[in-house]
Amino acid sequence: MKKLFSELKRRAVFKSLLVYLGVCWLVLQIIAVLTPTLNLNPLLGSALFVLLICCLPLVIYFAWYFDISLAGVKRTPDLNEQASAGKTSWQLGHFAGLTLVMLVSVYLGVEYFTAIKQQQLAKQQAVAQARLARTAISTIAVLPFSDNSPAQDQGYLALGLAEEMTSLLGSAGNFKVSASRSSQFLSEQGLTAQQIGQRLQVDTVLSGSVQAIGKRLNVRVTLLNVNSGSTLWSNSYARDLTEVSDIEQDIGRSVVNLLQDKYLEAGSFNTLASTRSADAYVMYLKGREQYRKQTTEAMQQARQLFEQAVALDPEYARGYVGLADTLLLLAEGDTVVQGFGVINKDIAVSLAQQNIDKALTRQPELAEAYAVRGLIGFMQNKFELAIADYEQAIQLNPSLAIAYMWKFLALNSLQRFDESLLALAQAQQLDPLFHSISQNLGITLSKFGRFDEAIAIFKQMQLDFPQSPFSHQGLADIYFGQGNLVGAIAEAQRAIKLSPDNHTLGHKLIGPLVQLGLTDIVKQKASDPAWTSTTDFYQETLLIFEQDFTKLFSRMDFKLAASPDDYWLQFEAGWYQAMFGNKPQALKLLTDNLALIEAEDMFGMPHCSPAIEVAWAERELGNKASAQSLIKQCNSLLEQQLQSSIAYFELHYLAARIYALNGQPTEAVQALAKAIEIGWREWWTKYDPLLQSLVGEPEFQQLIQFMDKDLARQKAEALKLFSE
Template identity: 40%
Template sequence: MPSLFAEIRRRKVFQTFVPYLGFVWLILQIVSVVTPMVNLSPLFNTLVAVTLFAGMPVMLYLSWYFDFTMDGLVAIADNETGKVSPFGLSRWTILLLITLGSGFVAYRYFSNVQIEFAKASDGIKQTFIADSIAVLPFKDASADQDQAFLAQGLAEEITSLLGRTDGLKVAASSSTSALAEKGLDPVTIARRLQVDTALTGSVRVIGDQLKIRVELVDAADAKVLWSETFARKFSDIFIVESEIARSTVNMLQDTYIETGSLTNSASTKSTDAYVIYLKGREQYRKQTPESMKAARKLFEQAIGLDPEYAQAYVALADTIAMLAKGTNGIGHDAFFGVLDGDIARQLSEQNIEKALLRNPELSEAYAIRGLTLAYLSKQSDEALSFLDKAIKLSPSSAKSYMWKFAVLDKLGRYSEAWQALEKAYLLDPISIANQSNRGFYLSQQGLIQEAENQYNLLISEFPNSPLGYAGMASIEYNRANYSESILYWKQAHSISPDNDRYEKSYIGLLLELGLVNEARKLTSDSFYIPTFLLIEKKHSELIDEMNTRILANPDDPWVRFETAFYQMLIGNNSAAEKLLVPLLTEFSDGELYNMPLCSPAIEIAWALVEQDNNKESQPILRECERQLDNARQENIKDAFADYLGARLAALNNNEKLASQELSNAFENGWRQWWTKYDPIIAPLLETDTGKDIMIKIDDHLQKEREEVKQLNIF
């Protein structure tokens, strides 16, 4: 240290630096006097000060190598050699790094000062930092209580505006609305949604006058952080919505959004069009075929009043897409099934194009485009790009994440699908679809208790929704608790009697237990006739029935496959082979390798193996093995996957592995009655392990059969 201080004195570092400090003081004094005289911004003082202080590290570094004289910079000789070393590349590099570092620190400091100054100028006093918020439905403060559509719509629009802010988690309107309908207070709702703050308010319109009052509440202690009343003309509603969103972000985030920079994409020059649009949104939220038709008409009327209304085109496209026939894959069994799928797709895409032509930054437009591509055009990869664009524009779009999950799941990218689902659930945890899908994914990963908790929560919050009961039915089925599963399926079916999946699951489970007479009491659908005949061992009648169906549907490969499968189960292997082998070229890959049983591919591979055609059978078996490995790598735990493993091992003549896989399938709930008739694992069933497992399956099915009979539910 003495040597260092001696060197500092020799190089006159302090003698150089102290005058610089004096120079800084003098400049600041001059600036402080001149600034108000010429009416400069107070920030000018700060800018000069920050710039001068940022130069201090640079001055200190240069003073080590140079004397600052009236004649300029004079290089200082080294103490040991007495010679002047050149100011080489390494010294220039260090000087550059010091300059950049001090400049960066100065920039960050000045930026923060700018933000605080702007907030102070706006009258915003930031007392709370938060990264999450829920916007509750506003209260209808009108005398006649006839402005609920406006109150709810206002909250949705502000939610959408806030959702475009990076770093701010915004709970979905559907979740906040569902909890608000239960009469919960804002703090309870915020805590249930796991957000830090809640924005509440009321709205009233009298004539052309609009009055909105808002409050921002801390979820931790119910303290009001900010409140404001806006009294404007109704035509200024978009300005007010943007101002509320802007003030909220500035209050909570360590940033500043200037006036006019957070514009409302739902704006229109026609307030009448906006009112009709909000009424359309009110109908859309009811989610029934009738309400969706009404919503479509209202959105079309809004466009008629303002043909440039981009958001109305998006809403119309969304509504038309949801009116399509077909599976949507996001926790519901179908769209509303009113419009032909191709027609719905074309109309939806036309309206999306009109919307993006008028406003290319509409997140919802890209989300709806992704939906139509995925489920009405079957273009999953392209759909993902549109959904990613929607998420980029609106990071809190729960709907975009939900649809992205569905697309990724469809593509077999299960880990990514789970991440998207968790994000959707985080933003919209009350959503019936999100809760149902999350329960399903938890059960697939073997987290049965967590899945059960999720389904029970869904049942408690939405007792009139069949999805919670259907989820619990699946869990009990996987546990091989068939009597419990039947009760849940019966409950789901009673809530939604027109739902084919619930009816087929309910009746199908009865048939798995061999309760044909009980199943006959519930349905007269010809769909079940082959299964009835199979279980009753009326094999001749079964084959006659299936041959009739083949004649009636000569171009349907699935009918021939079903016939072949029945032939396999009744021991007519040669007849099954003749039907199966030609099917190899009639199914697409997507149809051929249906998981979790990789069917009908594995049955076709069996037929080829039986004919000693290894050239064609081996590629099929390898692809099924790849599909199984992929499912297991994604942590999918399923008795059907284990049974597929047993079938694959049996076809590859690996008896030890086949026995282990079959044992795993049984432990994980495999109790299919037709296992004993499956020719693919027939050699395995001749082993001690196979015989023991079949005895256990028969005993379990008999026990469950008796328990179901005692339920007295028929």
């Protein structure tokens, strides 16, 4: 070893290495400075480093055989040889050794550089993913704050502050905030914050506590990571009640800075429509407390509280929005999601418009104000304007669940069914525990033939709301739409047991009973005064099953004499005559006094009734042009709905009637077969005068026999439900 070191020193290998390493260090330092300055590829430095390392064995090899200095390059003689000017510097073996060293160096360099490149790419991807995670949509739920007051009488403040924070975070960029209604419901079920977050499918949960002592407000908040259950951030605030908006801003700014990797300075995250009046704020929160109860009495109280709030602070925009919203829900009629019917509709709309104008004048970027203005447009049947307002509200606050819900209603009114389903699904994602949203989504999915998804929603509603009849009502509708009348009857019975005074549920039971011809059971129900108003609706059908046509037509004549200007009554009488009575009388009743019906009511889908029945009557009277015009319009509406993925069996039955009227028996039978396949079970199909041209078709008779047989089977099964 001593001899080797001595030879390395004699051949100046150490000196060459020191010089080479010095040059390498200098070059790498220069590259390190130039790479960020000139925005060079980061791999350039790595590649140069690998190259210099790979050249190190070559430098050692050359240094062993040559003395490299400023005087030039000289062959270093071996110890046992004499220097000779005429001697060849290198032998063949020397070149072979150099080649081997070069090959090994190149191989090791390529392998090492590949590994470094892969590590560098992995690091870049990790950085990109981290940035994406910080800038992606953050999902959060704000739980109702707990009331820490000694008397536990500040619940309105605890819930109200959570609602305000939900609205504030919902307007922040890249945030998806679950509706406070769902958070409140789950909190009332006794779930932990982490369990609530998991149910709402959010990443984080903001919870807190409040206590007001005089005009002093104490708030403590905690931000929880749902996946790990760990606390991400917490803080306490103690300020005057008049500074509550400042507290909300500070909380919102801290949450955004933490979850979105931002830095928002104090005062840069503003809450909208705040008030510096503590009394106005308290009145507003108490109004919201009454509003959440959703009863007529509570809504009237909410109206008074909102009026007091804006009286105390005439610049309080959110107070005007709450007042306008309450006025609309107090309107008479069924044109809103849930009306409480104590104010004339036109007056309610006018007052609401005045208040919402005041709100938008004071705060033109308040999402809730546009949502309520959209509801005003909806109640005025200005559906396009309503949708524009809802979209504006959603743009300002993408987490405003009620705006999606109301948008669904407007789109549905325009028969833009695919868009309406999308809006409703978005509402349900944000507010999965809102009863009306879930119910409407289940109903809408069933219209699209997505029965499994609809059933799953109603089953979940049964778990969440075990005392509510509406999940059973939804399942009854689905089973009826599938032709499962026994299932519809069973679910209707369960719904009625939970809400015996709901007459709408009575129809869910009596309808399929009549469909199956179980007239004795219906008559038994009719003897109960509580069922009289429901069973009276089916008296004509009962007379048909009893084949008492004389009494049927006498009853209809009496009704017509009592209400000569009611076209729908006239239509009903004409339809009975068309199926079981006098055809000329039927044609007269169907076509006379059409001016009594509004144009938009002429083509009621999915049956396109009474237009399609009138078309048949006009054709029978020889008015072919008039009949064809009606048929053409019905066919256009039919195609429009079929293209929108609507899966009503009535649409295929309508197609069968149109084909039959147009003299296309093969297509008519095919359409009827499709209707029966997906659930059509109307007992009167065999008597339909619009299909009489198909009576001679064997395929038509086979379909009627199949339906009669299935109705008989279900009738026997339904009887068992009432014998148990």
